[in-house]
Amino acid sequence: MYTRFLILKGKIIMKKLIAPSVIAADFSILGKEVEDVKNAGADWIHVDVMDGHFVPNLTMGIPSVQALAKNDPPPMDIHLMIDNPEIFAEVFIREGSPHVKLLTIQVEACTLLHNTITNIKSHGVMAGLALNPATPLNVLNQVLPMLDVVLVMCVEPGFAGQQFIESSVGKIKELRKIIDSMDPADRPLIEVDGGIKLDNIKRVSDAGADVFVSGSGIYATDNYTETVNEMRKLIGS
Ligand code: DX5
Numbered sequence: 053m054y055t056r057f058l059i060l061k062g063k064i065i066m067k068k069l070i071a072p073s074v075i076a077a078d079f080s081i082l083g084k085e086v087e088d089v090k091n092a093g094a095d096w097i098h099v100d101v102m103d104g105h106f107v108p109n110l111t112m113g114i115p116s117v118q119a120l121a122k123n124d125p126p127p128m129d130i131h132l133m134i135d136n137p138e139i140f141a142e143v144f145i146r147e148g149s150p151h152v153k154l155l156t157i158q159v160e161a162c163t164l165l166h167n168t169i170t171n172i173k174s175h176g177v178m179a180g181l182a183l184n185p186a187t188p189l190n191v192l193n194q195v196l197p198m199l200d201v202v203l204v205m206c207v208e209p210g211f212a213g214q215q216f217i218e219s220s221v222g223k224i225k226e227l228r229k230i231i232d233s234m235d236p237a238d239r240p241l242i243e244v245d246g247g248i249k250l251d252n253i254k255r256v257s258d259a260g261a262d263v264f265v266s267g268s269g270i271y272a273t274d275n276y277t278e279t280v281n282e283m284r285k286l287i288g289s
């Protein structure tokens with residue numbers, strides 16, 4: 053299980069994580085944009101892979117992940133918004149190696165869920181499962197203890213810069229309750245993705261989120277370091 057706590061002088065400090073979504077970066081200088089958020093203190097980089105089938109957009113694929121892996125990036129949090137992710141999971145882990153920290157698939161796109169999650173974890177990579185806004189939490193019933201991360205989509209997947217869906221806060225609160233009732237050793241992290249910005253990150257953190265993906269909430273601001281620091285202050289981490 054991913055260590056959710058930092059032990060500092062014997063005291064447990066819950067560290068919340070910030071993961072800029074590079075889809076919102078300036079692709080003409082992608083290497084520099086990743087370097088800049090790394091220097092701004094980002095914990096991970098969130099890489100949105102889209103196939104034009106599962107979502108009506110086509111973004112980055114294997115060559116982009118290979119290129120990102122060349123420049124010693126922050127740990128990569130790869131979000132596969134693709135049909136049949138079981139076919140590509142291993143390829144992305146291999147081509148992004150050794151920087152792939154987390155590989156997240158969409159529950160709506162994967163029929164062979166149990167094996168796909170097991171396969172991701174067999175590579176020493178955290179396994180995440182993403183739920184679209186309309187997907188109920190009960191899809192997690194059989195697999196929750198297997199997961200390292202549950203990704204709560206706060207927008208309909210496909211594009212950066214969309215409006216945060218307010219009902220996500222209630223969904224995160226409900227998921228927090230479910231996870232907190234689990235054996236601590238089995239508890240996955242709650243990651244949130246879509247429309248996360250300075251004006252809502254505290255509410256989402258208070259609802260129980262642990263990892264915050266933010267694309268335009270960081271890349272559309274003038275100073276990434278100031279934005280990330282401001283986010284950290286708001287989430288108390
Ligand atoms: C949406 C992606 C998100 C999105 C985040 O399909 O999964 O990662 O790009 O961008 P913002 O934070 O601008 O909504």
Ligand code: ZN
Pocket residue numbers: 073098099100131245265
């Ligand atoms: Zn994403």
